[in-house]
Amino acid sequence: MNRREVIYISYICQNCNQFNMNKAILPLAIVLAAACGRTAYTSTSNELSFPKVDSLLKVMTLEEKVGQMVLFTADRAVTGPTLRKGYLEDIRAGRCGNIFNAYDADFTRKLQDVAVNETRLGIPLLFGYDVIHGFRTIFPINLGMSCSWDMDAIKESARIAASEAAAAGLHWTYSPMCDICVEPRWGRVSEGAGEDPYLGSLVSAALTRGYQGEDLAADSTLLACIKHYAAYGAPQGGRDYNTVDMSERWLREFYLPPYKAAVDAGALSVMASFNELDGIPATANKHLMQEILKGEWGFQGFVVTDYTGINEMVNHGYATDNADAGVLAANAGIDMDMQSASFMNYLVQAVNDGKVSVKTVDEAVRRVLNVKAALGLFDDPYRYCSEERQDARTMTEENLAAARRIAAGSMVLLKNDGILPLKKGTRVAVTGPLAASRDDLLGSWRGAGKVDQVPASVEDAIKEYNGAANVSPSAGVAVMVAGENCHWTGEAASRSDIRLPKDQTELLKKLKASGKKVVLVLMNGRPLDITEESALADAVLEAWYPGTMGGYAVSDVLFGEYNPSGKLSITFPRCLGQVPVYHYMKNTGRPYVHPEAKYESRYLDVPNEPLYAFGHGLSYTTFGYSDPQLSADGFSGDGSLQVKVTVTNTGSLEGTETVQMYIRDLVGSVTRPVKQLKGFERVTLAPGESREVTFTIDRETISFWRADMTWGPESGDFKVFTGGASDNVKEASFSYTI
Secondary structure: OOHHHHHHHHHHHOOOOOOOOOOOOOOHHHHHHHHHOOOOOOOOOOOOOOHHHHHHHHOOOHHHHHHOOEEEEOOOOOOOOOOOOOHHHHHHOOOOOEEEOOOOHHHHHHHHHHHHHOOOOOOOOEEEEOOOOEOOOEOOOHHHHHOOOOHHHHHHHHHHHHHHHHHEOOOEEOOOEOOOOOOOOOHHHHHOOOOOHHHHHHHHHHHHHHHHOOOOOOOOOOEOOEEEEOOOOOOHHHOOOOOEOOOHHHHHHHHOHHHHHHHHOOOOEEEEOOOEEOOEEHHHOHHHHHHHHHHHOOOOOEEEOOOOOOOHHHHHOOOOOHHHHHHHHHHHOOOEEEOOOHHHHHHHHHHHOOOOOHHHHHHHHHHHHHHHHHOOOOOOOOOOEOHHHHHHHOOOHHHHHHHHHHHHHHOEEEEEOOOOOOOOOOOEEEEOOOOOOOHHHHOOOOOOOOHHHOOOOHHHHHHHHHOHHHEOOOOOEEEEEEEOOHHHOOOOOOOOOOEOOHHHHHHHHHHHHOOOEEEEEEEOOOOOEOHHHHHHOOEEEEOOOOOOOHHHHHHHHHOOOOOOOOOOOOOEOOOHHHOOOOOOOEOOOOOOOOOOOOOOOOOOOOOOOOOEOOOOOEOOOOEEEOOOEEOOOEEEOOOEEEEEEEEEEOOOOOEEEEEEEEEEEOOOOOOOEOOEEEEEEEEEEOOOOEEEEEEEEEOOOOOEEOOOOOEEOOOEEEEEEEEEEOOEEEEEEEEEEO
């Protein structure tokens, strides 16, 4: 069937108002969509299947099929090492069915028009972009937002980002980043949710649901992309793109859960990671792609490589050349090739030579087209290209207010010797290399955020709130804004030294020597070694890169307009020599118990404990905890027990506390961590108010990958810990019997 032959079929569509029926010939893809009708895909759908896709596959040539497996970058943004100038001609020739780094309603409409009206089949393009923590309205970096422990706020940030991006012609975001990381040298730790698989899983699911909404075809939603699958956050030496090697048990228990949580939340695309795992690059790893993702987890969407990931397997020493790499990727379960052109250049010949089956290609194309159908692109290819909607939905007052509130909620008060909150009218000296910076507020991976749309730096915001006359170098209180230049974090931004630059530490020393009270405000994208600086400062506020409204949010927290409630989602080491250090580490055969002992697992020069532990975060009020009370001494089989703890606001201000529950399995068929986060609840309490918080422990809570690599619990004794941080808990004991 060719385009002229679809004229007859188009008669069945004459009552379809969404099409321009003045055209003599409709693109085949659009006609088939109208003939078969649209079936909405929701986050609770069990199947991703559209009859129109099967009809379309039957009339596609092999070359056209391969074109749907190709993703090239436009030149609106640069996010990788190569650019391809001829992408427009590739679209026109049917060689490229997907584009990233193209946004704005007018630009995407022009590219879409080429695909729909200048190709034989008229299959719409899929437009992707790195909308990581906001599109135009930029929220705190993801590591910062995870420190809010507030899934509603995290979901809201994704919903707003999706609404703005979809209005700018985008269909697809390369988020959430589900990579667990205990390695602060790695620059991309800023994009994730920190070190814990339980918290990370909740964040991944919240972001996915925020992006995709209830109906993926709504004009305010984006297709989520789970990345970087898998274990990209554990590179040797903390160096980006580097080798990852771990046991299957550790992979499944601590690294895979956030990816699985996003799949369960309905995400319909997955990005293969750059790294190798167990000696096989993820881009050709059948175990990851075929056996776990598409097999065990039943993932129905498509898998895309990362930027030039296929060709890079030659450098890995896993493929002889780019053609061989393309064959390995396709046969492993890769459905779309980002930027390397290996599929475009070699896949047709590989099929003709019998190296890749037609069935493999059809399966990949079906997955891609099913997602395009779920997005509603066959019903209306231009549904996301509305300049009017773009203007109306971008950087609205509501969006900016949400960004300010979420930024304040993401900040962690690490230390406070009573200097904070500052009283309005207090004379302060505002200093430090980042105090006047608006650029650094946005952080890395800032979407389409613009510095000139950031309304205030930290210094500007303090002056506006406190009165310019009250900001003076001679003041007795100094607010020093320090940290990392925002370009020191993100992709290809690993650091071998995680201390502050020496000139910043020297400035802090001078401020302290002058007799001032010093508030250190940090803006950074990773845990830092701030042991020296923490000792010098009277208060330390971790603000991360707080986004478009971050200057105002910092001021809100400093002056008590917002009572800080953030808790660390990642451990701050005392020094780089402690790394990796995280809360679910295991005991050794010689645990450090006696300070005077030599032959125990410890350092000679620093304590084993980190500077600031996972879950740590102060408030301007204080909270008291009762001992945990258990409903029973134990449980068995499919039963459960409840853990109750009473939390009391013992201070003078209303505040929000995140009550945390950890579990320890004392003896197992494989050794178990000393603590694992298994529950938390955020509670807001007035001064003097108490609240009883209840957690449920069941067989799933205590399950793990046992010695025989089955998932489940084992009979034995356990400890449960409750408190306000992983290092500030009270404990109780229980038992379980299978």
